[in-house]
């Protein structure tokens with residue numbers, strides 16, 4: 001490589017690495033795996049070594065990757081927080097060991113092996129036994145002061161009472177989100193239709209940088225400690241330090257081990273290669289450190305890493321498998337997510353059947369064709385990822401995958417907003433998962449608060465055609481009769497391509513027989529599932545005889561089923577299922593022609609709705625039998641409970657209704673602001689852009705959302721219907737004091753001139769959001785809002801007392817940010 005080529009490549013690598021560092025540390029996101037990232041960095045280091053004159057002091061090879069964010073106070077570290085050199089190969093580990101021998105001039109040293117925890121580095125400073133500061137690694141020299149957030153982590157000791165505690169010391173460790181917790185949060189996010197978080201590490205770093213500690217407290221972050229620093233701390237070896245901090249109450253992972261040779265280190269690495277998946281957190285390797293502090297000092301440091309420690313990183317496991325198909329999921333906000341269905345393959349201790357594909361760009365980038373063999377990898381992410389296609393195994397003539405252009409749920413043409421990678425279904429009012437999302441929001445606690453309408457019930461009502469918008473909820477009152485017996489779940493049904501509805505064989509046999517439990521039938525069918533359908537039914541008759549359960553009646557009913565199946569042979573297409581029409585014919589055959597039953601079973605999704613369509617009056621005995629075909633059904637208690645909740649919700653105040661109708665970007669607090677300001681939905685609808693922008697916290701985006709909402713005729717129709725039902729679309733005469741809880745428990749003072757508030761307005765505003773306004777500077781304050789021309793003496797006092805100052809803008813973001821979470 002020529003000097004010129006090297007210079008160009010170095011510039012390119014620098015740009016790329018800086019980009020990934022920014023994503024990783026600033027935005028808690030990744031676009032490439034750690035392995036790919038480390039390869040880029042390695043290439044850069046190699047080039048810089050070859051062409052030393054091209055090494056710049058601000059090269060990413062010379063700096064610790066993180067940076068400082070402006071939302072937090074910046075604090076200088078007393079001892080620099082460094083990176084670790086890392087390697088993915090055993091050879092390089094041995095080379096490291098040889099360098100240690102050379103550096104020390106002898107080989108009587110010990111290694112201390114620890115797992116490399118994949119979280120966020122943190123430094124805690126204690127003075128006189130009290131936690132005084134928690135700071136992120138930042139750029140290694142300076143970091144963000146995140147003390148308030150760290151204090152919410154339960155197993156971090158706020159004060160330490162022990163005899164041997166030095167007056168001042170620092171401990172370092174890794175903050176992480178336990179995998180279980182991560183999965184729980186993601187499940188909740190998914191249920192709300194929000195984008196899930198990519199992996200526990202990103203989730204932990206994102207959480208740690210939140211502005212509102214009360215939200216941080218709800219996420220159960222945890223921490224493992226692995227370093228003690230300070231003057232006169234009374235230990236000379238790392239293992240002693242670990243035991244000491246453990247005795248002071250710091251959480252230490254019990255996975256550490258001492259080793260006297262590099263071979264013992266390699267054993268440790270092998271030992272944990274698979275076992276690490278059983279740990280409660282993600283780990284990405286092993287760190288080995290020289291145990292003795294004097295020896296560490298002898299070895300010293302490079303610009304960004306110690307020479308006495310190194311990380312061995314496990315390379316993400318990869319496996320090859322066949323792509324079977326791609327499913328396109330529609331989220332509750334209309335976002336489309338493609339998911340690859342794979343031939344099952346073993347990977348990192350689990351069986352993988354699905355992998356995420358993110359978006360259309362990703363499919364294009366990978367150049368996936370139908371039925372390709374693909375490589376899947378489990379990196380930092382919980383859901384495995386397709387990393388590449390194996391072109392050698394591509395089937396001749398396999399067409400490339402074309403991204404869908406219409407919504408798989410409702411058929412509407414998909415759109416893609418500028419600058420966004422995802423496609424969306426724009427049919428917010430008619431697309432079933434979006435309708436579900438909107439109705440869930442409408443009935444939620446902080447909106448109309450109808451808790452008797454849970455997700456499963458809403459889904460049942462939508463699927464069976466009883467509601468298709470939130471306005472329909474208030475018409476259910478007139479349909480109570482039809483709701484009786486509505487099926488909650490439709491798991492026992494299957495629909496065949498022609499549209500015909502099938503029901504599971506066990507449900508059918510359960511309804512046709514008497515005195516035999518559902519469990520007995522299931523067990524019998526499972527044991528005999530090697531037999532073809534007709535033989536299985538005959539065997540079942542033999543079984544009924546040996547059970548001696550109502551033999552003539554039960555055997556006779558199974559005979560009916562066999563006969564009916566014979567006469568409708570053309571309908572039998574789904575394994576382990578029988579056509580609903582064929583079963584119903586046995587019960588209803590004398591009352592209605594088969595063709596009508598058949599037609600109805602093509603139109604409807606449940607036995608309940610088929611029967612409503614047929615409009616028959618049936619004797620109780622038959623009704624009881626048919627009921628056994630259904631899954632959980634709506635009973636009178638459930639219905640009256642639902643109706644009561646719906647009726648009561650009409651009392652909800654205007655601001656709740658305004659929040660409930662789901663205008664994009666209107667959160668709970670904004671709804672209150674708008675309701676208070678305009679007083680009625682008409683006034684809001686008529687408001688000019690200028691009038692809207694005058695309100696604190698209303699920006700262009702919100703104005704656009706409001707316009708968009710009122711431009712849709714369906715929304716206007718829904719509002720008209722809700723109004724007719726008596727919902728409140730205007731403010732009542734009453735004192736409005738409580739706006740929200742964003743500042744709950746916070747003690748706040750504002751100083752200097754504020755842009756958005758007059759003196760008494762800010763007091764009201766703080767109180768209305770649950771905070772307490774304090775009139776003088778004291779150490780009890782959580783923070784001070786720093787206005788223009790804040791008095792210097794006040795400022796000095798605040799800084800002395802360690803009370804954080806935040807700008808007015810940050811303060812507003814705090815209140816509004818809370819609203820959005």
Ligand SMILES: NC(=O)c1ccc[n+]([C@@H]2O[C@H](COP(=O)([O-])OP(=O)(O)OC[C@H]3O[C@@H](n4cnc5c(N)ncnc54)[C@H](O)[C@@H]3O)[C@@H](O)[C@H]2O)c1
Pocket residue numbers: 020021023024030031032033034035037038064065082083084086114115116117118119120121122137173174226287311
């Ligand atoms: N995929 C991407 O886009 C991307 C971007 C930037 C960085 N990265 C990855 O992140 C890593 C970041 O590098 P880095 O400079 O933060 O160093 P590092 O994470 O490789 O190593 C240093 C850090 O390890 C942590 N650590 C965990 N367990 C430890 C233990 N037992 N003892 C000591 N430290 C322990 C500490 O937080 C320490 O700060 C790189 O290896 C790279 O793979 C990836």
Ligand SMILES: [Zn+2]
Pocket residue numbers: 330407408409410411412425426427431432
């Ligand atoms: Zn759709």
